[in-house]
Amino acid sequence: MSLYGYIFVMALTTYLIRVLPLTLFRKPIRSRFLRSFLYYVPYACLTAMTVPAIFFTTENWISGAAALAVGIGLAYCGKSLLTVALSCSAAVLVLEKILTVLE
Amino acid sequence: MNFKEYRCGVQRGLPVGLGYFSVSFGFGAMAVAQGVDVWAATLISGSNLTSAGQFAGLTLIVAAAGLWEMVLTMLVINSRYALMSLALSQRMGERIGLLPRLAVAFFNTDEIFALAMSRQEPLTVPFLMGLGTLPFFGWTGGTLCGALAGSVLPGDMGSALGVMLYGMFIAIVVPPAKKQKPVLAAVALAMVCSCIVRLLPALDRISIVLCTVAAAGVCAALFPIPEEEESV
Structure with a gap:
């Protein structure tokens, strides 16, 4: 499978999910279970993507853990998306510098 | 236009x-x-x-x-x-x-x-x-x-x-998880599931799908969202 083949399949699947309910299947979803399921999907999927992957992305798992802690702390205090994202990034930079010096 | x-x-x-x-x-x-x-x-x-x-x-x-x-x-x-x-x-x-x-x-x-x-x-x-x-x-x-x-x-x-x-x-994820217990449950489940799957290399590539379906499925069964108004 070539890189561009993957990208095509990704884009097509994503577009079909968006376009079909706007064109062909326009009936509202009655099933309460299905609507609840779709409601929880983003939270479950974003979490599954972040943990434990965040520990393995950075040079050292400690800086990944720090980014996670900083992110959760700031988001809990209601800081904006950009502040949280940049602070996570800064936490990694600072900790990786410190860890290099300690080595 | x-x-x-x-x-x-x-x-x-x-x-x-x-x-x-x-x-x-x-x-x-x-x-x-x-x-x-x-x-x-x-x-x-x-x-x-x-x-x-x-x-x-x-x-x-x-x-x-x-x-x-x-x-x-x-x-x-x-x-x-x-x-x-x-x-x-x-x-x-x-x-x-x-x-x-x-x-x-x-x-x-x-x-x-x-x-x-x-x-x-x-x-x-x-x-x-x-x-x-x-x-x-x-x-x-x-x-x-x-x-x-x-x-x-x-x-x-x-x-x-x-x-x-x-x-x-x-x-x-954090702000709604802070306010709504069911979302927090979905987050916790997904986290646990994702860490377990990480230990099973055979499932690595479908790990996100697996954890999403499991966590969202369990929470949809346990905590169905309130019936919505027709307008949404």
Whole structure:
């Protein structure tokens, strides 16, 4: 499978999910279970993507853990998306510098 | 083409466009860090226009996963868009034809959807297209800049930029998890499931799908959301 083949399949699947309910299947979803399921999907999927992957992305798992802690702390205090994202990034930079010096 | 409506949409989309630019910067940096070239990274953003789905797709590309794993992952992660498109479709009404719908569907991201639904006046095609314009260029342009930055910066800077994407996910998940116990339960379940699956290399490539379906499924059964009003 070539890189561009993957990208095509990704884009097509994503577009079909968006376009079909706007064109062909326009009936509202009655099933309460299905609507609840779709409601929880983003939270479950974003979490599954972040943990434990965040520990393995950075040079050292400690800086990944720090980014996670900083992110959760700031988001809990209601800081904006950009502040949280940049602070996570800064936490990694600072900790990786410190860890290099300690080595 | 009603230019006034288009301009109104563009103005509404400006803050989202700026936000997308900064976040997709992280996606671009992460993509090149994983070995995808600058143009392919930009093409992914320009053709998909979705954060979580692209990110999961990138992981699968790097893992050289099968086609069906890719389709399945996109279907599960992006399933929420079907719900948004249904709601948007009802809001748009019958007078908007097929061709504009084909175009509007492409721009139906979480944020653009929220802006469209919050509009008091009736939705028009120029407005919706205007709404999508700056977020599209912000998302694609941010990816391009992030990918370029990621390819020239030293390794540790690159990994710090990549973490921005996780930061964004955390910022999306934590506030509702703080307010709603069922969301917190879904988050905790997904976390536990994802750590367990990590120990089983055979399931690695469908791990996100597996954990998403398990956590969202259990929570949908235990904590069904309240019956909604007809208007949504």
